[in-house]
Amino acid sequence: MSKEKNSASKDAGAQAAEIAAAAVRKNTARRLRKKLKPGKILLYVLVGALLCFTAFPMIAMVCRAFMSLEDLFHYPPYIIVHHPTLGNFKDLFTSLSSSEVPFTRYIFNSLWVTIVTVFLSVFICSMGAYGMVKHKPIGAAVIFNIVVAALGFSSHVTKIPNYMVVSGLGLINSYAALIVPSIATAYNFFLVKQFCEQLPDSLLEAARIDGAKELRVFWTIAMPLLKPAWSTLAVFSFVSNWNDSFSPLVYITSDAMKTLPLALQTMAGGAGVVSRSGTTGAATLLTTAPTIIVYTIMRGRVMQTMTYSGIKS
Amino acid sequence: MGNNKTKKKGMTMRQRKTLEGLMFISPWIIGALLFFVYPILVSLRLSFSDLENVAGLKMSFNGLENYEYLIFTDTNYIANFLSSVKSTCLNTPIILVFSLIIAMLINRDIKGRGFFRTVFFLPVLLGTGYIMQQLLGTGAGDVVTNSVDGIVTGVLLKAVGATFAGYVQTFLSTITVVLWKSGVQIILFLAGLQGIGASLYEAARCDGATEWENFWKITLPIVSPIILLNFVYSMIDQFTDSSNAIISNINHAILDNAQLDIGAAMAWMYFAFTLVVCGIVLLVMRKLTFNIGER
Numbered sequence: 001m002s003k004e005k006n007s008a009s010k011d012a013g014a015q016a017a018e019i020a021a022a023a024v025r026k027n028t029a030r031r032l033r034k035k036l037k038p039g040k041i042l043l044y045v046l047v048g049a050l051l052c053f054t055a056f057p058m059i060a061m062v063c064r065a066f067m068s069l070e071d072l073f074h075y076p077p078y079i080i081v082h083h084p085t086l087g088n089f090k091d092l093f094t095s096l097s098s099s100e101v102p103f104t105r106y107i108f109n110s111l112w113v114t115i116v117t118v119f120l121s122v123f124i125c126s127m128g129a130y131g132m133v134k135h136k137p138i139g140a141a142v143i144f145n146i147v148v149a150a151l152g153f154s155s156h157v158t159k160i161p162n163y164m165v166v167s168g169l170g171l172i173n174s175y176a177a178l179i180v181p182s183i184a185t186a187y188n189f190f191l192v193k194q195f196c197e198q199l200p201d202s203l204l205e206a207a208r209i210d211g212a213k214e215l216r217v218f219w220t221i222a223m224p225l226l227k228p229a230w231s232t233l234a235v236f237s238f239v240s241n242w243n244d245s246f247s248p249l250v251y252i253t254s255d256a257m258k259t260l261p262l263a264l265q266t267m268a269g270g271a272g273v274v275s276r277s278g279t280t281g282a283a284t285l286l287t288t289a290p291t292i293i294v295y296t297i298m299r300g301r302v303m304q305t306m307t308y309s310g311i312k313s
Numbered sequence: 314m315g316n317n318k319t320k321k322k323g324m325t326m327r328q329r330k331t332l333e334g335l336m337f338i339s340p341w342i343i344g345a346l347l348f349f350v351y352p353i354l355v356s357l358r359l360s361f362s363d364l365e366n367v368a369g370l371k372m373s374f375n376g377l378e379n380y381e382y383l384i385f386t387d388t389n390y391i392a393n394f395l396s397s398v399k400s401t402c403l404n405t406p407i408i409l410v411f412s413l414i415i416a417m418l419i420n421r422d423i424k425g426r427g428f429f430r431t432v433f434f435l436p437v438l439l440g441t442g443y444i445m446q447q448l449l450g451t452g453a454g455d456v457v458t459n460s461v462d463g464i465v466t467g468v469l470l471k472a473v474g475a476t477f478a479g480y481v482q483t484f485l486s487t488i489t490v491v492l493w494k495s496g497v498q499i500i501l502f503l504a505g506l507q508g509i510g511a512s513l514y515e516a517a518r519c520d521g522a523t524e525w526e527n528f529w530k531i532t533l534p535i536v537s538p539i540i541l542l543n544f545v546y547s548m549i550d551q552f553t554d555s556s557n558a559i560i561s562n563i564n565h566a567i568l569d570n571a572q573l574d575i576g577a578a579m580a581w582m583y584f585a586f587t588l589v590v591c592g593i594v595l596l597v598m599r600k601l602t603f604n605i606g607e608r
Contacts, residue, residue: 140334
């Protein structure tokens with residue numbers, strides 16, 4: 001807040017100039033709009049076409065979930081549903097309820113694992129990033145650079161050594177096996193770190209002079225200011241953990257501990273089985289729904305952070 | 314800890330800061346070392362050893378044998394390696410061009426900009442799901458190609474003949490996959506474009522510059538650092554894409570055949586290559602990019 005005040009008093013002149021510039025911009029925009037009428041239409045057509053291509057698989061996915069067998073086997077294949085039916089969802093739930101473990105158990109597993117992971121990841125990654133940027137401990141930068149360089153490494157190769165670590169800690173077949181390995185992620189750390197560098201030192205210093213302990217400075221001053229960064233982190237963490245069907249496949253052996261994506265995947269028979277592709281479609285739609293909901297809630301912040309962290313790096 | 318507290322008074326400012334910083338960062342470092350760095354180091358060791366027993370990861374050092382096997386004996390590896398490199402080299406420039414074009418289009422004075430941004434970014438979120446990847450990948454139930462096939466065979470074939478229809482088909486099915494890979498890049502370009510002041514274009518227009526000249530003389534130089542960033546990002550993204558021939562090769566070796574040692578060698582050779590390529594790109598591109606600050 002004090003930062004805002006500062007800049008306000010300092011840049012009163014600059015602000016006036018900006019307003020003038022904005023007015024000029026508006027003027028030119030208006031002039032342009034008059035000039036470029038046919039260009040404008042072309043622009044909309046072009047963006048619209050590209051949009052269609054991007055949205056295409058999503059539309060196909062949604063439609064597939066509602067297709068009857070007749071539609072699925074039609075040649076040439078339909079994209080848009082012709083005979084809508086809820087049969088796929090019915091099939092899915094029949095095959096789900098016929099298993100020994102109730103369906104709600106999978107939902108609970110997924111929700112619990114994802115939410116705990118997101119919370120811990122937000123906390124630990126923000127704390128680490130804050131500590132590294134604002135305190136600059138010796139040697140941390142080296143580790144960080146190694147981790148960033150290793151981001152390009154194929155994650156599947158490390159799955160087996162990872163499994164050894166997890167089983168060495170005695171975590172196999174527990175929620176912790178799904179939670180602990182995905183907390184300290186390099187990507188998340190990187191995201192917050194970019195944002196941390198913008199934190200004004202003076203603000204933290206002021207809090208320290210007022211007698212706040214380090215943890216309190218972090219929690220009551222840094223965290224609220226870093227909100228866009230860690231909400232983005234939360235979205236990404238949510239998405240990747242919610243969709244992760246590989247870790248439960250490796251770390252979980254009992255049916256009751258499976259997460260939703262893995263359960264749906266095994267029950268729908270996987271993609272590529274044509275006769276069940278309707279069921280797969282229904283399963284996909286169900287698993288992606290929470291992702292889209294979370295994203296729509298957090299949209300503004302995600303955009304802001306993506307924009308920001310990218311430019312700075 | 315008590316010991317530290319008594320010491321604290323005698324410490325310099327710098328030492329205390331380091332200590333506090335370490336306190337903040339240590340949970341993350343422990344996690345990263347345990348679940349990220351250590352497994353990578355184990356796989357490095359595996360790549361130079363012969364795996365005797367999968368259960369306890371028992372291995373014995375055998376030098377470069379795994380690498381020699383891959384290069385000289387294995388018939389698939391080199392072929393897969395080359396096809397992955399080829400697809401990366403093809404896709405990266407296409408992704409860059411498309412995302413820049415889209416960003417420039419959305420950056421214009423256009424209605425529903427937020428909506429467009431959301432739709433173009435959504436694939437980033439959806440593309441990570443297993444089932445979605447199956448839908449997009451080159452599996453049997455490939456929705457994209459199938460439906461594009463449908464359109465092409467249904468309409469175009471009759472209208473313009475087989476060869477041209479073939480081109481259109483490849484183009485259409487590539488375009489969707491490319492667009493699905495360029496969500497992040499579009500956002501980054503958009504951010505770069507929004508940073509360019511309108512006054513620059515205004516000045517150029519006063520001097521009689523056309524839109525075309527504006528693009529080459531103003532837009533492109535100013536977004537060039539972002540081009541570099543996106544270049545490296547897309548390249549790594551393409552190299553590590555799970556639909557890649559080499560990645561599926563590695564997965565097959567590790568998960569289906571339990572050849573952890575061979576798989577590790579595959580991954581390390583590939584990773585080293587990726588790093589070198591990225592390094593070269595960074596070095597070359599850095600000379601070509603334009604920085605407002607320096608000049």
